Amino acid sequence: MNTAIYGSIADCIGHTPIVELRDSLIPQGKRLFAKLEYYNPSFSIKDRTALGLVKAAIAAGKLGRGGTLIESTSGNLGKSLAMLGAVYGFHVIVVIDAKTSPTVIKWCEAYGAKLEMVQDTDENGGYQKTRVARVKELLEDYPGAIWPNQYDNEDNPDFHYSTTGEEVAELEVDAVVGSVSTGGHLCGISRKVKEKRPGTTVVACDVDGSAVFGGASHPYLVSGSGLSWRGKNTDLSVLDKLCILSDEEAISICHLLAKEHGLLFGGSSGLVVFGSLAWLKQSSIRSALAIIPDSGANYLDQIYNRPWLADHGIKILSRSELAERLRAGRVIDVKQCSSPERSALSSANVSVG
Numbered sequence: 399m400n401t402a403i404y405g406s407i408a409d410c411i412g413h414t415p416i417v418e419l420r421d422s423l424i425p426q427g428k429r430l431f432a433k434l435e436y437y438n439p440s441f442s443i444k445d446r447t448a449l450g451l452v453k454a455a456i457a458a459g460k461l462g463r464g465g466t467l468i469e470s471t472s473g474n475l476g477k478s479l480a481m482l483g484a485v486y487g488f489h490v491i492v493v494i495d496a497k498t499s500p501t502v503i504k505w506c507e508a509y510g511a512k513l514e515m516v517q518d519t520d521e522n523g524g525y526q527k528t529r530v531a532r533v534k535e536l537l538e539d540y541p542g543a544i545w546p547n548q549y550d551n552e553d554n555p556d557f558h559y560s561t562t563g564e565e566v567a568e569l570e571v572d573a574v575v576g577s578v579s580t581g582g583h584l585c586g587i588s589r590k591v592k593e594k595r596p597g598t599t600v601v602a603c604d605v606d607g608s609a610v611f612g613g614a615s616h617p618y619l620v621s622g623s624g625l626s627w628r629g630k631n632t633d634l635s636v637l638d639k640l641c642i643l644s645d646e647e648a649i650s651i652c653h654l655l656a657k658e659h660g661l662l663f664g665g666s667s668g669l670v671v672f673g674s675l676a677w678l679k680q681s682s683i684r685s686a687l688a689i690i691p692d693s694g695a696n697y698l699d700q701i702y703n704r705p706w707l708a709d710h711g712i713k714i715l716s717r718s719e720l721a722e723r724l725r726a727g728r729v730i731d732v733k734q735c736s737s738p739e740r741s742a743l744s745s746a747n748v749s750v751g
């Protein structure tokens with residue numbers, strides 16, 4: 399019998415498929431592969447992060463059946479933790495904000511998690527700092543509860559180093575491209591890939607408005623990627639290149655992939671595909687692997703919803719407009735992230751096209 403039987407849904411996390419993308423935006427003779435992390439049980443790479451954080455907390459004796467875990471998240475980690483709470487029998491309180499997708503909220507509730515919504519923005523117009531402040535208040539209200547702190551807890555990149563990184567390193571490619579919020583998945587993957595395949599370039603992608611790689615922090619639409627500060631888990635020493643792009647570019651790529659390839663990606667995946675295409679075009683590399691964090695199923699009411707797009711002033715760019723945006727210079731050295739080149743990168747998003 400070849401059918402694998404898993405002990406629980408937690409054992410089904412990981413070992414996601416890779417598909418090759420064939421599109422005329424890929425320079426001739428070059429190859430782009432996509433690792434589909436939405437094949438995890440709650441449809442995002444954060445199942446892996448959640449499993450790493452939970453396993454480490456259980457192993458350290460900090461979390462067990464009947465315990466309480468509190469975390470701040472834009473949504474995906476929340477639903478992954480909520481799922482694992484149901485598997486391992488602990489309570490989950492997820493601190494979300496007004497930007498969290500309604501689908502993700504319903505998902506957390508379905509797994510039995512308690513939700514805390516923050517309404518106030520921080521000084522940069524984002525919610526992440528307000529969410530963390532609320533977590534700290536809740537820890538006082540729930541003595542014995544744990545806060546995994548995905549931003550600074552090394553268990554996050556360490557788990558990706560030993561699991562996701564191993565899977566990624568199996569494929570021989572010239573570049574690995576991913577998005578960054580806590581930095582946990584891409585930096586963990588990068589550490590492993592650089593150990594096993596030292597010649598590989600790692601490209602980080604982020605959205606204009608995030609402050610992870612410097613630049614002014616301001617509100618943006620793409621969920622999951624970015625942060626209004628740089629968490630400890632973003633280790634610049636393992637990232638080589640940087641591509642910053644606009645909401646409009648990321649969302650437009652998502653529409654093209656859905657309509658022409660049947661690939662329903664979330665907005666941060668749009669960043670990663672754009673960054674991969676830009677680096678394939680700008681450099682002499684022959685192949686790239688894009689880490690696709692989640693599915694567009696999370697955002698059917700947002701980035702795939704015409705009235706929502708209109709309300710947020712997003713125009714879907716055509717294939718030729720996207721090709722124009724993939725010009726040289728879109729990818730810079732990560733070392734330049736606090737330099738004038740970085741500022742030029744952001745403003746280029748607004749003025750071109």
Ligand SMILES: Cc1ncc(COP(=O)(O)O)c(C=O)c1O
Pocket residue numbers: 442444447472474475577578579580581582583584621622623624664666667691692
């Ligand atoms: C959809 C999506 N993309 C990208 C990221 C960034 O992942 P990381 O926090 O590992 O940097 C996240 C994290 O929440 C996410 O949910």
